[in-house]
Amino acid sequence: MRTSVGSRGALCVGIDPHPALLAQWGLSDDVAGLERFTLTVVEALADRVAVIKPQAAFFERFGSAGVAVLERALVGIRDGGALSIVDAKRGDIGSTMAAYADAFAGPGSPLAGDAVTVSPFLGFGSLRPLLDLAAASGTGVFVLALTSNPEGGQVQHARQPDGKTVAQTVIDAVAAENAGASPTGSVGVVVGATVTGVGREHDLSAINGPILAPGIGAQGATPDDLRAVFGAARDQVLPNSSREVLGAGPGVAGLREAAARSVDAVEKALRA
Numbered sequence: 646m647r648t649s650v651g652s653r654g655a656l657c658v659g660i661d662p663h664p665a666l667l668a669q670w671g672l673s674d675d676v677a678g679l680e681r682f683t684l685t686v687v688e689a690l691a692d693r694v695a696v697i698k699p700q701a702a703f704f705e706r707f708g709s710a711g712v713a714v715l716e717r718a719l720v721g722i723r724d725g726g727a728l729s730i731v732d733a734k735r736g737d738i739g740s741t742m743a744a745y746a747d748a749f750a751g752p753g754s755p756l757a758g759d760a761v762t763v764s765p766f767l768g769f770g771s772l773r774p775l776l777d778l779a780a781a782s783g784t785g786v787f788v789l790a791l792t793s794n795p796e797g798g799q800v801q802h803a804r805q806p807d808g809k810t811v812a813q814t815v816i817d818a819v820a821a822e823n824a825g826a827s828p829t830g831s832v833g834v835v836v837g838a839t840v841t842g843v844g845r846e847h848d849l850s851a852i853n854g855p856i857l858a859p860g861i862g863a864q865g866a867t868p869d870d871l872r873a874v875f876g877a878a879r880d881q882v883l884p885n886s887s888r889e890v891l892g893a894g895p896g897v898a899g900l901r902e903a904a905a906r907s908v909d910a911v912e913k914a915l916r917a
């Protein structure tokens with residue numbers, strides 16, 4: 646992730662074609678609207694932001710025709726020079742995880758981006774088939790640790806018999822995956838920018854990988870929150886903003902201006 650973040654700034658913009666956004670853009674809530682929305686975002690941003698994160702759910706809601714739009718988006722993002730994160734949040738028993746691995750990290754798979762999000766809540770070890778294939782194919786993996794939604798703490802802050810939170814156990818498992826990697830490993834964590842007191846309860850210092858931080862904008866976190874939430878780990882943070890940027894559409898110029906404002910704000914906050 647560092648190369649494009651270095652030249653374009655640390656921002657991931659999500660492609661989240663909510664029905665309300667399709668309506669706001671004057672588009673129909675169908676595959677044609679989804680396609681127009683998606684290709685407009687790709688045209689506007691793939692040649693200027695570091696990372697673009699299509700949210701798989703908004704494509705899957707239209708079945709195979711929607712998934713085909715996601716596949717086209719991944720090609721367009723790559724052609725524009727941005728990196729892609731397929732936000733699929735998959736997680737299942739290991740033997741099924743192997744099939745998800747083929748889909749989202751298999752060489753030549755049309756659904757494989759530069760990285761994929763996964764859920765470790767069936768046990769970190771259940772992710773092994775995907776972690777192994779991703780390492781072999783050069784695909785990044787972002788593992789949910791402390792999610793941005795208020796309900797997440799119920800599971801993620803729960804303490805295990807050794808006293809560690811579930812989230813810290815995930816963070817430590819990711820650190821073990823990345824141990825010895827230089828300059829950093831390709832397994833990251835998801836920690837919401839909305840999660841207050843991360844440093845009090847959790848230790849991100851050994852992670853040696855990227856931290857995807859959704860929650861900027863529509864969920865209430867601001868770029869200025871990033872320093873307080875991530876402290877010394879902020880150099881590794883890739884903030885995500887979806888609806889706040891997408892709301893500036895449907896014009897390409899408006900999307901570009903909104904993304905540029907977000908890049909400036911997060912860069913100022915992270916590097917100050």
Ligand SMILES: O=c1ccn([C@@H]2O[C@H](COP(=O)(O)O)[C@@H](O)[C@H]2O)c(=O)[nH]1
Pocket residue numbers: 659661700732791792793794835836837859860861862863864885886887888889
């Ligand atoms: O903890 C998490 C993990 C993933 N997300 C995803 O990020 C975007 C956020 O969209 P906004 O419009 O900027 O709120 C969305 O796709 C979520 O599914 C997250 O928010 N929190």
